[in-house]
Amino acid sequence: MNEIINNIAIFALPVLFAITLHEAAHGYVAKYFGDNTAFAAGRVSLDPFKHIDLFGTIVLPIAMFVLSSLTGNPFAFGYAKPVPVDFGKLRNPKRDMIWVAFAGPGANFVMAFLWLLMLVGLQAGHVNENFFLEMANAGVVTNLVLFALNLFPIPPLDGGRILVGLLPLKYAMLLAKAEPYGFFIVIILSMTNGLLFRYWIYPVMDISSLLLKAIVSPLTS
Numbered sequence: 001m002n003e004i005i006n007n008i009a010i011f012a013l014p015v016l017f018a019i020t021l022h023e024a025a026h027g028y029v030a031k032y033f034g035d036n037t038a039f040a041a042g043r044v045s046l047d048p049f050k051h052i053d054l055f056g057t058i059v060l061p062i063a064m065f066v067l068s069s070l071t072g073n074p075f076a077f078g079y080a081k082p083v084p085v086d087f088g089k090l091r092n093p094k095r096d097m098i099w100v101a102f103a104g105p106g107a108n109f110v111m112a113f114l115w116l117l118m119l120v121g122l123q124a125g126h127v128n129e130n131f132f133l134e135m136a137n138a139g140v141v142t143n144l145v146l147f148a149l150n151l152f153p154i155p156p157l158d159g160g161r162i163l164v165g166l167l168p169l170k171y172a173m174l175l176a177k178a179e180p181y182g183f184f185i186v187i188i189l190s191m192t193n194g195l196l197f198r199y200w201i202y203p204v205m206d207i208s209s210l211l212l213k214a215i216v217s218p219l220t221s
Helices: 002-032 054-070 093-124 130-150 158-166 169-176 179-191 195-220
Strands: none
Touching (some): 002 054, 002 093, 093 130, 093 158, 093 195, 130 195, 158 169, 179 195
């Protein structure tokens, strides 16, 4: 039990900021391209409390983490309140929705980079406190998971919205029709021998991790 509590403490801040700043980024980029909906609702903010969803941000991550810790593979993810975006208010809806959608995963990639910088800094400073080292590592892993998951190319995930923006209108409309079933498809793929993880999330994480390590390599050489 003490180990589970310690792991929750390690992942708490990384998970909280990963999912709330993800949503804030959507709102900020939507405002930049002409949609003021999220800004008017007070959602273009770095204040995590404006984005917290009681179930998705607190209950679900803790429950998942406790259950996965009992299996010896501690892992958790969650979600925040979706930022309201009116794509019709964007100056060029089909083009701009690509940037609005990518803003969330992009924020996760940047946060993974910042947590990695923290980890490198702690190691360079010979900080031996495991709690902070493990938190920095958790920050990298959590953000890379969300980066990869959200880029999966099916709506309503961000990757699906990006693909809708990139495809010719005829095919974009066909893909958009899958949105009501998107989460069910993701759940099924996750539960079917971990297909989603084996063939999408882990490969994307591996490539992203290599890129991050290449970026910080001048600091570690």
